[in-house]
Amino acid sequence: xxxxxxxxxxxxxxxxxxxxxxxxxxxxxxxxxxxxxxxxxxxxxxxxxxxxxxxxxxxxxxxxxxxxxxx
Ligand SMILES: [Zn+2]
Numbered sequence: 001x002x003x004x005x006x007x008x009x010x011x012x013x014x015x016x017x018x019x020x021x022x023x024x025x026x027x028x029x030x031x032x033x034x035x036x037x038x039x040x041x042x043x044x045x046x047x048x049x050x051x052x053x054x055x056x057x058x059x060x061x062x063x064x065x066x067x068x069x070x071x
Contacts (some may be wrong), residue, residue: 003036010038010047021046027054 005011013036020026020035028051036055038048050058 005041009041011041013037013039017051021049026051 003012003014015035015037017033017035021037026035026049030051030053032051032053034052035049036052037046039045040047
C-alpha cells in the first residue's frame with residue numbers, strides 16, 4: 001500500500017514484516033508487524049525501511065526539527 005510521497009524523491013509504502021527487504025538491518029525490538037519502506041522515485045528501489053514504531057518516532061523527530069526555531 002502506497003501512503004504518500006514528497007518532492008525530495010521518495011514515496012512511502014507499508015508492508016508486512018515478512019516482506020522486509022533487509023531483515024538483518026531492521027532495528028526493531030518491539031515486535032512490530034508492519035514496516036514502512038521509502039522507495040526512490042529515481043531507482044524505484046527500496047532505499048530505506050524502518051519498523052512502524054521507529055517510523056512514528058522518526059516522523060515526530062522530523063516534525064520537531066522542522067518546527068523548531070533556528071539558533
Ligand atoms: Zn518496531
